[in-house]
Each structure stands twice: as structure tokens, then as C-alpha cells.
Amino acid sequence: MTCEEAKTRMTDYWSRTLGEAGETEFNAHLASCETCRSEVSRVGALWQGLDLLPLEEPSGKVRDRFYEMLGAYRQGLAAAEARPAKRWWTIPAWQMAAAAGLVAVGLGIGYGVRGNGPLFGGAPAEVSQLREEVANMRQLVALSLMQQQSASDRLRGVSWAYRAEPSDREVLGALVSAVNHDANVNVRLAAVDALRRFSASPETGRAALQSLSKQTTPIVQVALIDLLVDLKDPQAAPELRRLSGNETANEGVRQKAQWALERLQ
Amino acid sequence: MNRFLMGGMIVGMIAALGALPAPAQNPVQNPLQNPAENQNSAQITVAFSNPSQPRRLVVKTLMHKVTIKGYDGKDAIIESSAISERRRRERNIPPGMHPLNVGRGGIEVTEANNVVTVSAETPLGGGDIQIQVPVETSVTVNTINNGVSVENISGEIEVESVNGGVSVTNSSGSVVATSMNGKVTVVLDKVAPGKAMSFSSMNGTIDVTLPADIKANLKMKVDNGDVYTDFDVKVTNEAFDTTESKTGKGVRIRGNRTTYGTINGGGPEMQFTTFNGRILIHKK
Numbered sequence: 001m002t003c004e005e006a007k008t009r010m011t012d013y014w015s016r017t018l019g020e021a022g023e024t025e026f027n028a029h030l031a032s033c034e035t036c037r038s039e040v041s042r043v044g045a046l047w048q049g050l051d052l053l054p055l056e057e058p059s060g061k062v063r064d065r066f067y068e069m070l071g072a073y074r075q076g077l078a079a080a081e082a083r084p085a086k087r088w089w090t091i092p093a094w095q096m097a098a099a100a101g102l103v104a105v106g107l108g109i110g111y112g113v114r115g116n117g118p119l120f121g122g123a124p125a126e127v128s129q130l131r132e133e134v135a136n137m138r139q140l141v142a143l144s145l146m147q148q149q150s151a152s153d154r155l156r157g158v159s160w161a162y163r164a165e166p167s168d169r170e171v172l173g174a175l176v177s178a179v180n181h182d183a184n185v186n187v188r189l190a191a192v193d194a195l196r197r198f199s200a201s202p203e204t205g206r207a208a209l210q211s212l213s214k215q216t217t218p219i220v221q222v223a224l225i226d227l228l229v230d231l232k233d234p235q236a237a238p239e240l241r242r243l244s245g246n247e248t249a250n251e252g253v254r255q256k257a258q259w260a261l262e263r264l265q
Numbered sequence: 266m267n268r269f270l271m272g273g274m275i276v277g278m279i280a281a282l283g284a285l286p287a288p289a290q291n292p293v294q295n296p297l298q299n300p301a302e303n304q305n306s307a308q309i310t311v312a313f314s315n316p317s318q319p320r321r322l323v324v325k326t327l328m329h330k331v332t333i334k335g336y337d338g339k340d341a342i343i344e345s346s347a348i349s350e351r352r353r354r355e356r357n358i359p360p361g362m363h364p365l366n367v368g369r370g371g372i373e374v375t376e377a378n379n380v381v382t383v384s385a386e387t388p389l390g391g392g393d394i395q396i397q398v399p400v401e402t403s404v405t406v407n408t409i410n411n412g413v414s415v416e417n418i419s420g421e422i423e424v425e426s427v428n429g430g431v432s433v434t435n436s437s438g439s440v441v442a443t444s445m446n447g448k449v450t451v452v453l454d455k456v457a458p459g460k461a462m463s464f465s466s467m468n469g470t471i472d473v474t475l476p477a478d479i480k481a482n483l484k485m486k487v488d489n490g491d492v493y494t495d496f497d498v499k500v501t502n503e504a505f506d507t508t509e510s511k512t513g514k515g516v517r518i519r520g521n522r523t524t525y526g527t528i529n530g531g532g533p534e535m536q537f538t539t540f541n542g543r544i545l546i547h548k549k
Binding site for chain 2: 150151152156184185186187218219223250252
């Protein structure tokens with residue numbers, strides 16, 4: 001067995017799906033190859049570490065998170081329906097422009113692939129698979145740490161969220177749930193900041209706005225207002241106006257809301 | 266001569282009395298109480314069920330000032346005037362009956378799976394709750410109207426108060442602390458490697474002392490205050506207004522809103538947040 005072959009079988013080795021003969025052959029290679037042996041032990045430790053992460057039991061939070069996502073969708077849907085029904089892509093001129101654009105992109109890709117053909121050689125599938133695996137692993141780490149009993153561990157989970165893909169809806173959902181339901185003020189604060197990683201998603205602004213109307217801890221309210229200003233979300237104005245005029249709200253929060261209104265105009 | 270003898274006898278008798286052990290009190294027999302409780306009327310002693318495993322203390326109260334100290338022992342010792350209050354109520358229960366609308370009153374102490382929980386969530390009363398636990402115990406405290414002080418503890422420490430100040434001193438491990446209107450004071454002799462920490466207050470100052478060799482990524486957010494430190498902090502977000510000016514012996518970092526920086530090359534995340542207070546980060 002060559003080192004190349006060994007590398008392709010490492011995952012099967014760790015997950016014990018090589019079969020008896022395969023495993024014997026693999027072990028024989030390990031015995032003769034120092035490089036592979038050290039790699040197997042190094043990455044293997046990480047692999048087993050993942051095993052040790054506690055299984056995520058569907059808790060009450062999953063339900064909360066689901067209804068939060070649903071709420072955000074409904075709000076989004078309502079906002080979309082409120083706009084004029086005519087979508088830009090239904091206008092013939094735009095359709096023709098889009099078609100022309102697609103042809104140009106297609107030609108570009110064609111040239112690119114032909115030009116770099118040998119460089120790509122067989123790798124893309126594996127690279128993208130690897131990238132996906134890494135993304136899944138980060139998601140897993142972030143999600144499971146955010147379920148831990150210790151606030152320090154949940155804070156670590158929130159900082160792992162910065163390493164998730166900006167399109168990762170699972171992690172976004174977990175952050176929104178932490179902002180709304182985590183028992184610890186500091187974890188809620190950190191989760192609000194981490195939402196910036198997902199600022200490209202329209203759900204982020206909606207979730208922040210929804211949370212601002214529910215949140216009662218002043219320092220978290222301040223963090224949410226900062227986030228809404230950074231997202232430049234014009235839909236935040238009515239809620240900010242309500243908050244700045246709310247006599248029962250914390251004085252600092254009211255000042256901050258007033259400040260944010262000026263920034264958003 | 267006779268008088269001298271008499272005097273000597275009296276002195277001897279007093280000495281003998283002093284040397285006598287204090288008369289043993291009869292433990293109050295009450296089915297509602299933990300059998301491990303101490304006989305002292307204002308004190309409860311609870312054993313952790315598995316001393317070799319990690320211990321945890323959870324305290325929830327509305328009105329009490331909470332003081333927790335690590336000591337060289339293996340039980341949790343809880344002292345409070347709320348305990349005698351509870352005992353008094355329990356003594357008043359007529360034989361064979363149980364309370365219906367009396368409210369629990371006082372304080373409740375339970376132990377399960379190595380977690381000792383002390384809760385006094387009635388809005389009645391106030392005063393202090395003093396708790397001693399083994400030094401290596403993780404501690405979680407929530408209070409509303411009074412302060413929290415944690416001393417000489419090694420573990421994961423989580424403290425929260427609304428109107429009181431919170432302080433963690435002489436401790437090690439990791440701290441997550443918040444107070445809405447009070448000051449947050451933390452002095453750590455040693456930090457647990459790889460642990461994230463966070464300190465926040467709406468109206469109070471954040472005053473944190475860390476070991477000189479700590480490796481950390483700092484995130485410092487102030488709205489109406491400033492950040493001061495005598496650590497050599499490498500500020501990493503140059504995009505913000507971070508004009509530095511020397512004042513006295515410490516370097517003053519003036520951030521626009523959030524300042525990011527690293528100490529000793531960086532490490533786990535440490536977050537400092539205050540709206541009206543200032544942030545002080547001392548080197549121990």
C-alpha cells in the first residue's frame with residue numbers, strides 16, 4: 001500500500017469500516033511508514049475527540065429555535081408580499097439581459113476550465129468534499145458547545161460560530177436562540193456580536209429586531225441596537241422610536257435608541 | 266491560709282468548667298430537613314455525594330447578600346438568618362399536618378449529583394447568606410437586590426446580580442460575571458487554559474486583574490467610558506479610533522466603541538462590556 005492509498009483509507013480506518021483484511025493491510029503500512037503513523041495518531045485523536053462530544057439531545061430549545069425560524073420566515077414572507085407583486089425577473093428586458101449574462105458567464109467558465117485544465121486535475125471533488133467536512137465539523141463544535149451547562153463553554157461555542165460558513169442556517173438559528181433564551185447575560189451579549197458573521201442574511205436583521213422587542217436586559221438591548229445600526233436596517237426605525245419614547249425602559253437604552261435613530265436616518 | 270485555699274479551689278473549678286466540652290445539643294428532628302444538617306440553628310452542613318467528582322454550588326436569591334469562600338474541607342456549610350427563620354416556621358407546623366398557603370419562606374438547600382443548590386427566592390427578608398465550600402468547586406450565583414462576593418475558589422465561576430456589585434477575588438479557573446447597576450471586580454491568580462471569559466455591566470465599572478503571563482484575545486466595548494490597562498496590549502482593529510495616550514504609568518486606550526487586542530500573542534476570548542462604566546484591566 002502506498003502512502004497515497006493509505007491516506008484515502010484513513011477515514012474508513014477511524015470509523016472501523018475497512019474490514020479485517022483491509023485493517024491488517026493498513027496496519028502493515030503504518031508499521032513501515034513513520035509519516036502516515038504520525039498523521040493517523042494526530043488526526044485520529046481529533047476524530048476520537050469528536051466522538052467524545054456529548055450527543056445533542058433534542059431539547060426544548062430545538063422547538064424554540066424552530067418556531068423562531070418559522071416566525072422570521074413568516075415576517076419575511078409578509079414583508080415580501082407587502083411589496084409590489086411585479087418582480088424584476090418577470091420583466092422581459094431583464095430576462096434577456098440575464099440570459100445574455102449567463103451566456104457570458106458560461107463562456108468565461110469554459111475558457112477558464114480549458115485554460116487551467118491540468119491544474120484542476122481530479123482534485124475539485126475531493127477539495128470541496130473536504131471543505132464541506134471541515135464546515136460540518138465547525139458547525140458540530142459550535143452547536144454542541146452552545147448546548148453545554150457551563151457559560152464559559154457556551155461562550156466558546158459562540159466564538160466557534162465565527163468560523164462557520166456565513167450561509168450556515170443551523171448555526172445562525174442556534175445564535176438567535178442563544179440571544180433570546182440563554183440564561184446567562186454574557187452569553188447573550190456574545191451571541192448578539194456573533195450575529196455579525198451572518199449579516200448578509202436578511203434573517204439576521206429580522207431576528208435582531210424581533211429580539212430587541214423581547215429583550216429586557218439593558219446591556220443586551222444596547223448590543224442589539226449597535227448590531228441594527230451596523231446592519232443599516234431601515235426597518236429598525238419604528239421599534240427604536242418606540243423604545244426611545246418608552247418611559248419604563250432603561251435610561252441608557254433610551255439614549256442609545258435615540259442615537260441609533262439619528263445614525264439610521 | 267483558708268482563704269487562699271478557697272480562692273485556689275474556685276479558680277480550679279472555673280478552669281475545669283472551661284475545659285468541659287460544651288453540652289451536646291439535640292439535633293432538631295424534622296422530616297423536611299436534610300439529615301446531614303448541622304444542629305446550629307442558623308447553619309446547615311451538606312455533604313457532596315461524590316467527593317472525588319467535580320463539585321458545583323448553585324445559589325439563587327432575590328434579596329440576600331451572598332458570600333462564598335473556599336475552605337479546607339469537604340462539605341458545603343451554609344449560614345444565614347434565613348435558616349433559623351425557616352426552622353421557626355417548620356417548628357410551628359402542627360403534628361400530622363403540612364403547610365398549604367404558608368409559603369416556603371427562608372431558604373432551601375438540596376444536594377443532587379454533586380450539585381448543592383441553595384435557593385431563597387421569596388421576596389421576604391434579606392440579610393446575608395454565607396457559604397463555605399471546598400476550594401475546588403464550580404460556583405453559579407444569581408441575585409437581584411444585593412451583592413455577591415466569591416473568594417478563594419478554583420473552578421468555573423458564574424455570578425450575576427441586578428442591583429448589587431459582584432466580586433471574585435483570590436480565585437482561579439474561569440469567570441463569567443455580570444451586574445446591571447453594580448461594579449464587577451475580578452482578581453484571578455491563575456486562569457484555566459482554553460476557557461472563554463466575559464465581564465459586563467450596564468452602569469458599573471469592570472475592574473479585572475489577570476496573571477501577567479495570560480494569553481488572551483480581548484474584546485472591549487464601552488459606550489460612555491474608557492479602557493485602561495497596564496498590560497502590553499496589541500490593538501488589532503486599527504480601523505477604529507484607537508489613538509493612544511500615556512497617562513501616568515498605564516497606557517490609555519481610547520476606543521471608539523469596540524476595541525480588539527491581544528495579550529502575550531493571543532488566546533481564548535475575553536470580553537469586557539460596559540455602557541456607563543469604564544474598563545480597567547490590571548496586570549497581577
